[in-house]
Amino acid sequence: MGRNRQRKIRKDLRSLLLGLLFISPWIVGFFLFLVYPVLANFYLGMTQYSGFGEPQWIGLQNYGELIHDPLFWTSFYNTFYYVILAVPLGVFVAIALALAMNQKVREVAVYRTLLYLPSVAPIFALSMMLIWLLNPRYGLFNYFLGLLPLAAINWLGDTRWSKLAIVLVAQFGAGQIGLIFLAALRAIPSTLYDAASLDGAGPWRKFWYITLPLLTPTILYDIIIGIGFGLQIFAPAYIMTDGGPLNSTMFTALYIYKNAFEYSRVGFAAAVSGILFVINAALAIITFWSSKYWVNYSIE
Amino acid sequence: MSLFYISPMYWMLVTAMKSDQELASFPPTLWPQNVAWQNFQQATQTFPFLPYLSNTVMYAALTMVGSVLSNFVIAYGFSRIKWPGRDLLFYPVIASIFIFVQFPVNPITMVPLFSLFAQFGLVNSYIPLVLPTFFGNPFFIFLLRQFMLQIPTDLSEAARIDGAKEWQIMCRIILPLTRPALVVVALLAGVNAWNDFLGPLIYLQNDKMYTLSIGLQFFKTMHGIQFNLLMAASCLVVLPVVMVFLFFQRFFIEGITLGSGR
Numbered sequence: 001m002g003r004n005r006q007r008k009i010r011k012d013l014r015s016l017l018l019g020l021l022f023i024s025p026w027i028v029g030f031f032l033f034l035v036y037p038v039l040a041n042f043y044l045g046m047t048q049y050s051g052f053g054e055p056q057w058i059g060l061q062n063y064g065e066l067i068h069d070p071l072f073w074t075s076f077y078n079t080f081y082y083v084i085l086a087v088p089l090g091v092f093v094a095i096a097l098a099l100a101m102n103q104k105v106r107e108v109a110v111y112r113t114l115l116y117l118p119s120v121a122p123i124f125a126l127s128m129m130l131i132w133l134l135n136p137r138y139g140l141f142n143y144f145l146g147l148l149p150l151a152a153i154n155w156l157g158d159t160r161w162s163k164l165a166i167v168l169v170a171q172f173g174a175g176q177i178g179l180i181f182l183a184a185l186r187a188i189p190s191t192l193y194d195a196a197s198l199d200g201a202g203p204w205r206k207f208w209y210i211t212l213p214l215l216t217p218t219i220l221y222d223i224i225i226g227i228g229f230g231l232q233i234f235a236p237a238y239i240m241t242d243g244g245p246l247n248s249t250m251f252t253a254l255y256i257y258k259n260a261f262e263y264s265r266v267g268f269a270a271a272v273s274g275i276l277f278v279i280n281a282a283l284a285i286i287t288f289w290s291s292k293y294w295v296n297y298s299i300e
Numbered sequence: 301m302s303l304f305y306i307s308p309m310y311w312m313l314v315t316a317m318k319s320d321q322e323l324a325s326f327p328p329t330l331w332p333q334n335v336a337w338q339n340f341q342q343a344t345q346t347f348p349f350l351p352y353l354s355n356t357v358m359y360a361a362l363t364m365v366g367s368v369l370s371n372f373v374i375a376y377g378f379s380r381i382k383w384p385g386r387d388l389l390f391y392p393v394i395a396s397i398f399i400f401v402q403f404p405v406n407p408i409t410m411v412p413l414f415s416l417f418a419q420f421g422l423v424n425s426y427i428p429l430v431l432p433t434f435f436g437n438p439f440f441i442f443l444l445r446q447f448m449l450q451i452p453t454d455l456s457e458a459a460r461i462d463g464a465k466e467w468q469i470m471c472r473i474i475l476p477l478t479r480p481a482l483v484v485v486a487l488l489a490g491v492n493a494w495n496d497f498l499g500p501l502i503y504l505q506n507d508k509m510y511t512l513s514i515g516l517q518f519f520k521t522m523h524g525i526q527f528n529l530l531m532a533a534s535c536l537v538v539l540p541v542v543m544v545f546l547f548f549q550r551f552f553i554e555g556i557t558l559g560s561g562r
Contacts, residue, residue, distance in 0.1 A: 012383075012384055015382060015383040015384075016383045016384055018381055018383065018466060019377050019382075019383030019386055020377075020383070021377070022373055022374065022377025022378075022381060022466075023377035023378060025370045025373065025374055025434065025435045025436050026370075026374040026393070026435065026436035026441065028435055029432060029435025029436045030392060030396070030435075030436075032435070033404060033413065033432050033435065034396055034400060034409065036412065036416075037408070037409035037410075037411075037412035037413050038408070038409065040412035040416075041408075041409075041411065041412055044411065044415070049415075051415065051418065096301070100301055100302075110302075111302045112553070113549065114302040114305055114306045115301070115305050116552070116553070117305075117309065117542065117545060118306070118308065118309065120491055120495075120541055120542075120552070121309065121495075121538050121542070122494065122495035122497070122513060122538065122541065123495065123497065124495070124497045124516060124517065125312070125516065125534045125537055125538050126308055128516065128520060128530060128531075128534050129308045129309075129311065129312045129531070129534065130308065132311070132315060132527050132530075132531065133307075133308060133311055138323070138328060139328075140307075143327050143328055172305065172308060179553060225398065225401060228398060228401035229401055232401060232402065232406055232407045232408065234407055234497075234498055235497040235498060238497075238501075239520070252407070253407035256407055256410070256411065257407070257410075257502075260410075260411045260414070261414075261502060266411060269411045270411045270412060273407065273409075273410075273411050273412075276407065276408055277399075277408045280399055280408065281399050284398045284399055288398075
């Protein structure tokens with residue numbers, strides 16, 4: 001018996017080593033490209049470092065400085081503003097896209113292509129396009145608003161609208177997550193809808209009591225991913241507004257970028273990155289934890 | 301809704317084909333009166349389009365190679381070999397999808413990684429952009445693992461009894477069966493590299509090394525007022541992605557849905 005046990009341990013050990021060998025690139029990548037930078041953010045955050053020479057240890061000075069920097073608070077205000085607006089809107093738009101892509105009409109393949117296409121197009125090109133589309137004088141957007149007799153809006157030049165414009169750009173990328181919702185929609189057994197029809201439920205009640213609860217796992221995924229993308233929003237703001245007007249689109253990622261690569265305040269930027277990481281991780285964990293109160297994992 | 305979604309791309313194309321006078325007319329015309337094809341030619345001459353195109357193609361190709369190789373082997377280890385602690389170690393993979401969201405360059409890790417690569421004198425090269433793709437991408441690992449778990453284990457067991465080595469099973473049995481999922485990974489990785497903005501922005505400082513994404517930004521700051529030329533250049537950048545997408549549409553759609561089966 002002892003011999004058998006020894007053999008089992010040896011076999012386990014061999015399979016362990018073999019498994020670790022296969023995943024070893026990931027282990028290296030995980031520590032080098034994720035764990036190391038996260039820890040280094042906290043170390044560099046306590047140094048003064050211009051990117052050249054040696055980082056000078058200054059303790060918590062960067063953190064003291066950023067608390068008194070109004071732009072630090074503005075950047076987080078803008079970022080949260082964006083997340084609070086873009087995440088729920090994103091879920092709503094994605095579900096709407098999925099329902100549209102699930103229509104039983106012949107041209108549905110064409111619709112699916114049209115709705116999905118913008119999400120594979122580069123966001124920088126879409127952003128450039130939107131500068132032109134939202135142009136207050138020549139833009140198509142205000143032209144249509146003008147037909148509805150609404151006042152022309154200076155989307156990217158007005159602090160009240162600039163964040164909304166960037167939320168709008170992000171919605172063009174909803175096709176990808178829309179497809180995931182579509183797959184979830186198709187996985188719902190049609191017998192559920194048949195039974196509901198027999199009980200006299202209309203389309204709205206069916207959506208509310210069958211479709212929506214069964215989409216909750218996908219909604220959870222979308223919310224967590226959406227929070228991450230929202231907290232790290234960079235390219236559209238950099239291209240369309242460069243943080244302006246009056247810092248109304250100065251998001252945290254842009255603030256980090258400018259400090260690190262334009263003002264050579266690498267230590268300071270690392271301190272902000274560390275804070276962004278903590279917030280990002282905390283929000284992901286809280287959202288995940290909250291899921292046990294509202295996500296349905298089974299069909300019963 | 302479809303019309304709204306396609307409107308930016310439609311408008312990009314239409315603007316690119318307008319002459320300078322027509323561009324300034326209001327209300328805007330929905331289709332150019334005289335198609336100004338010369339805009340496209342002029343756009344490619346206003347910035348070094350062809351060198352940037354070849355840089356971008358190289359970046360995308362290397363990223364595809366790295367992503368397919370590394371993620372295939374890693375996902376194999378996470379799905380086709382039974383070993384103690386395997387499913388426990390998979391949690392960090394999932395967690396990193398949710399926290400970092402974008403790979404390999406994202407605002408959380410960019411400052412220390414840039415400093416690290418700078419110390420090795422690797423800034424202003426493609427190494428910081430390409431090297432990480434050879435060490436796995438959590439999203440692709442997840443995608444491929446899902447796919448490989450669906451392949452019956454009997455296939456591997458039978459080969460093991462016949463005395464095949466693990467790498468032989470991987471290459472001869474599992475690789476051919478995983479090919480559709482690997483095509484998906486290659487496509488998504490290629491499009492990601494093509495569309496990458498933050499990575500090239502940080503690491504590529506010499507304008508000879510620019511990708512199209514940064515070249516276009518450069519173009520904008522130089523010739524920002526000429527929107528028809530900017531849009532013509534944008535069209536040329538977007539066109540390859542659109543072509544690839546239309547050609548491999550089935551793979552894109554299956555690939556995305558593959559990741560949702562959990």
